[in-house]
Amino acid sequence: MRPFRFTNAKDAASAVRSLTGNPNARFLAGGTNLLDLMKEDVERPDELIDITRLPLTQIRTITSGPNQGGLSIGGLGRNADAANHPLVRQNYPLLTQAILAGASGQIRNMATNGGNLLQRTRCPYFYEVSMPCNKREPDESSARAGCGALEGINRMHAIFGWSEKCVAVYPSDMAIALAALDATVNVRKADGQERSIAFADFHRLPGDTPEKDTNLNHGELITAIELPRNRFADHSYYLKVRDRSSYAFALVSVAAALEMKENRIVQARIAMGGVAHKPWRALKAEQLLVGKEASDATFRQAAEAEMAGARPLSHNKFKVELSNRSIVRALQMAVNGGKA
Amino acid sequence: MEDNQTPQLTDDEKKLFEDLMPEDLDEILDTGVNRRHFLKLMTLAGGGLLAAHSAVAEQVFTRPLSVPSAPEPASAAIENGVNVSFKVNGAARKLTVDSRMTLLDTLREKLELTGSKKGCDQGQCGACTVLVDGRRVLSCLTLAATCEGRSVQTIEGLAQNQTGSAVRLHPMQAAFLKHDGFQCGFCTPGQICSAVALLEEARTGHASYVTENVRQTAGPVRLSAEEIRERMSGNLCRCGAYPNIVAAIQEVYSGKPVEQTWQFVG
Ligand SMILES: Cc1cc2nc3c(=O)[nH]c(=O)nc-3n(C[C@H](O)[C@H](O)[C@H](O)COP(=O)(O)OP(=O)(O)OC[C@H]3O[C@@H](n4cnc5c(N)ncnc54)[C@H](O)[C@@H]3O)c2cc1C
Ligand code: SF4
Ligand code: FES
Ligand code: FES
Numbered sequence: 042m043r044p045f046r047f048t049n050a051k052d053a054a055s056a057v058r059s060l061t062g063n064p065n066a067r068f069l070a071g072g073t074n075l076l077d078l079m080k081e082d083v084e085r086p087d088e089l090i091d092i093t094r095l096p097l098t099q100i101r102t103i104t105s106g107p108n109q110g111g112l113s114i115g116g117l118g119r120n121a122d123a124a125n126h127p128l129v130r131q132n133y134p135l136l137t138q139a140i141l142a143g144a145s146g147q148i149r150n151m152a153t154n155g156g157n158l159l160q161r162t163r164c165p166y167f168y169e170v171s172m173p174c175n176k177r178e179p180d181e182s183s184a185r186a187g188c189g190a191l192e193g194i195n196r197m198h199a200i201f202g203w204s205e206k207c208v209a210v211y212p213s214d215m216a217i218a219l220a221a222l223d224a225t226v227n228v229r230k231a232d233g234q235e236r237s238i239a240f241a242d243f244h245r246l247p248g249d250t251p252e253k254d255t256n257l258n259h260g261e262l263i264t265a266i267e268l269p270r271n272r273f274a275d276h277s278y279y280l281k282v283r284d285r286s287s288y289a290f291a292l293v294s295v296a297a298a299l300e301m302k303e304n305r306i307v308q309a310r311i312a313m314g315g316v317a318h319k320p321w322r323a324l325k326a327e328q329l330l331v332g333k334e335a336s337d338a339t340f341r342q343a344a345e346a347e348m349a350g351a352r353p354l355s356h357n358k359f360k361v362e363l364s365n366r367s368i369v370r371a372l373q374m375a376v377n378g379g380k381a
Numbered sequence: 382m383e384d385n386q387t388p389q390l391t392d393d394e395k396k397l398f399e400d401l402m403p404e405d406l407d408e409i410l411d412t413g414v415n416r417r418h419f420l421k422l423m424t425l426a427g428g429g430l431l432a433a434h435s436a437v438a439e440q441v442f443t444r445p446l447s448v449p450s451a452p453e454p455a456s457a458a459i460e461n462g463v464n465v466s467f468k469v470n471g472a473a474r475k476l477t478v479d480s481r482m483t484l485l486d487t488l489r490e491k492l493e494l495t496g497s498k499k500g501c502d503q504g505q506c507g508a509c510t511v512l513v514d515g516r517r518v519l520s521c522l523t524l525a526a527t528c529e530g531r532s533v534q535t536i537e538g539l540a541q542n543q544t545g546s547a548v549r550l551h552p553m554q555a556a557f558l559k560h561d562g563f564q565c566g567f568c569t570p571g572q573i574c575s576a577v578a579l580l581e582e583a584r585t586g587h588a589s590y591v592t593e594n595v596r597q598t599a600g601p602v603r604l605s606a607e608e609i610r611e612r613m614s615g616n617l618c619r620c621g622a623y624p625n626i627v628a629a630i631q632e633v634y635s636g637k638p639v640e641q642t643w644q645f646v647g
Binding site for chain 2: 042044045046047049069071072073076077080089091093121124125127130131134137138141142144145146147148150151274281286287288379380
């Protein structure tokens with residue numbers, strides 16, 4: 042690991058100021074992604090600002106503004122605490138399940154809610170500095186420019202929204218549930234002002250700038266994640282399909298949330314993980330479900346409509362059928378209140 | 382600590398090395414392999430080889446790295462030195478660390494607590510699991526600099542010293558012994574620390590991905606074998622001692638003797 046200066050953030054304002062002043066500085070939260078990448082020489086900060094002692098860990102009901110009655114989850118709270126908070130478990134069980142589907146007990150005790158959203162891709166070419174990767178080496182004149190996965194081993198990679206520049210997928214489970222739940226991300230800017238970013242606008246597709254995972258600017262601090270009030274708690278499910286039954290990243294995951302009136306679907310939210318460079322909202326499938334009676338035939342139709350747009354790579358054609366079945370399965374589970 | 386200050390191999394270590402890769406031994410000794418490098422090679426050699434040599438290996442791995450003590454460099458001499466005061470197994474510790482130093486390396490190389498193991502150094506195996514302020518974390522992805530004011534518990538701190546007499550093992554340690562919850566033992570300190578924390582999490586009602594109804598928040602969780610497996614999935618065991626590990630945890634959880642439940646399929 043390269044040498045770096047270590048400081049403790051005294052308050053949010055000075056943390057944001059310090060980071061803004063040094064393009065090579067990074068916030069250190071749980072460290073579970075950043076330190077790993079520093080050991081691999083993928084991230085090379087010369088300064089780490091520890092933000093974990095800032096008082097941004099609260100989980101509370103929102104009392105005013107557009108998300109009134111919803112829930113605010115502190116950016117520096119730990120994943121394990123968010124998953125187990127009674128208000129989250131009661132009203133947003135989808136989020137609890139998604140967090141608990143990720144990583145391990147130890148890592149969820151360390152990982153923060155803000156850090157989780159900013160974790161970087163697990164593309165093995167990105168991790169291995171001797172391999173070509175546009176995300177790691179955006180400079181076109183670099184000897185390591187290019188995308189190793191495009192023509193390389195791309196079994197784990199994207200089937201939606203990729204570009205010739207990058208075919209990586211975004212690894213967070215938590216974020217897939219947040220996408221389905223229409224969350225917003227509150228951010229503190231360098232000028233001391235706050236801004237809110239709708240979840241759909243937070244992460245990016247790779248396009249020509251795969252080095253940018255999100256629309257967060259350097260120096261901005263995630264202070265909280267807000268969830269609007271909803272009626273999905275009775276009918277939601279997070280399904281994660283992976284190579285082993287636990288402690289592995291998703292091949293495909295589906296966050297499904299339904300609002301039901303008897304057997305009729307009033308509202309539907311479906312977000313998918315493991316298929317794109319950002320949480321993939323299955324809007325076509327959602328539209329097809331609204332107003333319909335819940336049935337396997339309807340679910341299959343919705344899944345097929347969404348998956349018709351998939352563009353698999355050489356090694357991941359299996360993800361298309363796997364996604365089809367996962368959408369159907371997640372919807373069945375959601376209808377039954379999370380039970381098979 | 383500079384590499385050239387570390388001691389040369391002991392006879393046991395030479396023997397172990399010889400068994401592992403006899404054809405290389407002379408060359409390696411000629412070129413002057415030191416103990417630290419050796420341990421690194423051993424780690425890379427992986428669980429399978431180690432298992433075959435567990436008796437010697439265990440001895441090798443539990444001997445504290447007692448280096449002929451070079452005086453601690455003053456904090457100014459350490460690049461990006463950070464002062465930290467924290468508790469380790471109840472005792473107050475105060476030291477200056479390079480900002481890059483992980484908690485794992487600090488425990489093993491500065492505090493001579495070599496119980497916590499370095500399997501992958503990347504958060505993927507759980508061998509380095511320790512408790513910080515009572516919660517299980519990975520010490521390989523924790524910077525020592527972030528531990529100011531924290532209380533760290535390692536495998537060495539689980540057993541209790543009864544006044545003036547023998548050590549009393551933590552019930553989880555005793556259950557691992559009883560159920561053969563290990564073969565080579567490399568993952569064991571992490572497994573046990575993780576298991577101790579797991580019981581506390583279940584007692585306070587934490588859910589897991591396999592919990593049937595996460596909306597039900599009242600009271601402790603009932604730990605089925607499936608629940609234990611899911612909650613222990615962050616601790617890998619190359620020797621595959623999993624059924625015995627689950628049995629050991631079930632025994633401590635239930636307070637009743639647990640029968641071996643695994644069998645050969647066929
Ligand atoms: C072995 C292993 C398995 C894993 N498996 C899974 C899995 O199955 N599913 C899953 O979803 N995840 C998984 N993870 C990833 C894990 O969830 C993330 O590493 C974690 O959520 C990152 O959070 P952190 O607080 O540790 O972030 P850090 O590593 O501290 O930070 C990550 C990045 O975010 C920035 N940052 C952090 N907080 C803020 C903030 N508040 N404002 C602005 N910037 C910030 C940091 O500067 C850094 O660039 C796994 C990780 C490991 C090591
Ligand atoms: S898929 Fe993206 S992250 Fe992976 S090698 Fe290509 S550019 Fe890099
Ligand atoms: S050494 Fe820390 S998880 Fe493997
Ligand atoms: S790795 Fe050998 S006992 Fe687990």
